[in-house]
Amino acid sequence: MADSHALPRHQFDDVEQQYEVSSLGMWVFLVTEIMFFGGLFTGYAVYRAAYPAAFAEGSHHLDILLGGVNTAVLIGSSLTMALAVHSAQVGERLGLMRFLLLTMLLGLVFLAIKGVEYAHKFEAHLVPGRYFVAEGPHAPQVQLFFGFYFSMTGMHALHMVIGLGILAVRVWQAWRGHFSPLYSTPVELTGLYWHFVNIVWIFLFPLLYLLGRH
Amino acid sequence: MSQPLVPRQLYYRVFVILLGLTLLTVGVAFLELGPLNIIIALTIAVGKALLVLLFFMHLRYSNGLIWLVWGGGDLLVDAALDHHAERLPDAQLASRRRLVMHRRTPCWFRAEVLPPHSALILRVPPADRN
Numbered sequence: 001m002a003d004s005h006a007l008p009r010h011q012f013d014d015v016e017q018q019y020e021v022s023s024l025g026m027w028v029f030l031v032t033e034i035m036f037f038g039g040l041f042t043g044y045a046v047y048r049a050a051y052p053a054a055f056a057e058g059s060h061h062l063d064i065l066l067g068g069v070n071t072a073v074l075i076g077s078s079l080t081m082a083l084a085v086h087s088a089q090v091g092e093r094l095g096l097m098r099f100l101l102l103t104m105l106l107g108l109v110f111l112a113i114k115g116v117e118y119a120h121k122f123e124a125h126l127v128p129g130r131y132f133v134a135e136g137p138h139a140p141q142v143q144l145f146f147g148f149y150f151s152m153t154g155m156h157a158l159h160m161v162i163g164l165g166i167l168a169v170r171v172w173q174a175w176r177g178h179f180s181p182l183y184s185t186p187v188e189l190t191g192l193y194w195h196f197v198n199i200v201w202i203f204l205f206p207l208l209y210l211l212g213r214h
Numbered sequence: 215m216s217q218p219l220v221p222r223q224l225y226y227r228v229f230v231i232l233l234g235l236t237l238l239t240v241g242v243a244f245l246e247l248g249p250l251n252i253i254i255a256l257t258i259a260v261g262k263a264l265l266v267l268l269f270f271m272h273l274r275y276s277n278g279l280i281w282l283v284w285g286g287g288d289l290l291v292d293a294a295l296d297h298h299a300e301r302l303p304d305a306q307l308a309s310r311r312r313l314v315m316h317r318r319t320p321c322w323f324r325a326e327v328l329p330p331h332s333a334l335i336l337r338v339p340p341a342d343r344n
Contacts, residue, residue: 020277027280031287038291064240071236079229082220082270089219188272195270199263205236206255210243 019185026189030196037200040155044148044207051145054138056212058145061126063117067209070113074198077106085191088184093174096187100171103194107164114157121146149208156204159197166190218275228269235262 012018048055084099125133128147136142170190173179179187239258243251268274273284 020279023276024279024283027283031283031290034287034291041291068236068240072233075229075232075236078232078266078270079225082225083222086220086222086225192271195266199266202262202266203256203259206239206243206259210239210255213243 015182022185022189023192026192030192033196037152037155040148040152041203041207044152047141047144047148048207048211051138051141052212054141055145057136057138058142058149059208059211059213061121061124061146062149062209063120064209064213066113066117067205070110071201071205073106073110073113074201077103077110078195078198080106081191081194085184085188088174088179088187089181091179091181093177093179096174096179097171100167100174100187104164104167104171107160107167111157111160111164114153121150152204152208156197156200159200163190163194163197166193218272220269220272220275224269228265232262232265235265 008015008018012021080099080102084096084103087093087095087099121127125131126146128143128150132143132146134142167190170187173186235258239255242254242258245251247254267284273280
């Protein structure tokens with residue numbers, strides 16, 4: 001099965017060109033993702049500049065410990081993903097499966113912690129909408145902050161869920177012996193996606209959790 | 215194959231540096247540095263993102279075409295941020311002058327805080343204006 005994938009499709013000169021095209025396609029997709037998240041980040045920047053005090057106040061409601069732990073969890077999952085790609089490249093099937101599963105486990109830990117955080121926000125009436133409750137002169141703008149908080153972290157979490165689905169397929173394919181040192185492109189492209197999603201979190205964490213702590 | 219085989223040692227090193235930078239960014243957030251706070255936080259975030267891009271995502275070993283695609287996408291977002299940054303004082307003025315909040319609907323959906331030329335405007339439907 002692996003051998004059939006080692007041969008290039010007829011439109012490509014060789015396996016290397018096929019790899020470069022696949023990889024380029026993934027990078028182009030990631031650029032569209034930057035533009036997608038870029039819209040959210042730009043909106044955040046504009047409103048944060050307009051209401052700095054309210055955004056700092058909203059940020060104080062977030063749990064810096066849970067956010068920090070989640071950042072470390074994601075960085076760990078990027079490490080295991082990179083090691084999974086390495087295992088695929090050197091043809092270690094069991095190592096590949098182990099690291100892919102570890103990556104999924106860390107992704108699930110992240111989502112579980114995120115779920116705990118969301119639950120706290122619901123209990124504290126900090127979810128924008130008719131049940132939102134906040135004291136002080138900035139209450140409507142604090143609600144705006146939480147609008148950004150839930151859209152940005154929610155969209156990020158959705159990307160994680162999709163990534164977990166893709167990883168599950170890769171585990172299954174690895175188990176079936178789909179990959180070899182000659183053909184590991186899908187694992188590598190999954191890795192690119194996973195790392196990208198983690199980069200988004202690298203920016204979300206300071207922007208949402210670390211505002212106005214001083 | 216053309217894919218780079220990066221030594222595992224390097225991944226572990228990058229991982230440790232990323233964790234260290236995360237601790238650093240949390241630590242710096244508790245210091246009173248005025249406008250420098252956000253600049254330092256974003257500089258560290260950009261540094262972390264670069265480490266992930268260059269080593270975990272193998273950008274360092276990729277060909278020029280992929281660099282071009284990545285750089286182009288980055289520039290687009292930068293341009294969007296600059297475009298709005300230029301108008302921020304304007305936006306702040308407008309927010310004081312024309313802020314419209316509605317009690318019945320979520321304000322984060324209805325707040326009109328930006329000048330009309332901004333692409334990000336969230337308009338209040340005319341029927342709802344009092």
